[in-house]
Amino acid sequence: MINVCRENLMDGAIRAFARRSFNPEAKLSVIFMDDFMQAEGSVDKGGPTRGFFRLLMIALRDSTLFTGPQNSKNLSLDSHALRRGLYRTYGVMIAVALVHGGVLPSCFSERLYQNLCSTPTSPPTLEEVADQDLQLKLKKISEAVDITAARAAIEEAAESLSLLGSLRHITTMEGRDQLVQAATSFYVEGRTEEALQHCSLQTC
Structure with missing residues (x-):
């Protein structure tokens, strides 16, 4: 189960995905919380999970770990995030969003897709x-x-x-x-x- 506040979605997601007990293969249940940490709605039947992953991909796109135009992002280098293991955590987020929510990170550049899948790339310009x-x-x-x-x-x-x-x-x-x-x-x-x-x- 993942409890997140819309106003602080990325921090909540990082805490949840970085937990040692987090199992990316298990079915997820997402509950959105308000500012008073009260649940916004009822039991998650799929809608909140898909909504969570859509918002998560937007937050990921706008993070310091990526650079470039919104629809053509490449990786940037954030040494602090690298030490904290955030690149791995973000990779898990993307994989889980795809498998459990059917949500794609549509902001990636063609080069980044190729790099992630270890396919040959043309020389950078x-x-x-x-x-x-x-x-x-x-x-x-x-x-x-x-x-x-x-x-x-x-x-x-x-x-x-x-x-x-x-x-x-x-x-x-x-x-x-x-x-x-x-x-x-x-x-x-x-x-x-x-x-x-x-x-x-x-x-x-």
């Missing part, structure tokens, strides 16, 4: 870099007309590139393109790999 400042720096490098301009743009972005493990000296324009792609790929997919593994163990 600059448009998928959610950090606008980083995206502009990488675009400046990729649009540099010669090696001198590219090196200057790389120098401006040195701190960010260093954090991504992509800072390097280039001698050709091909090297410039490889640097931009390496930084883009790591930002979009590489840095969230551990979080993705926590989710995908539950959802595929």
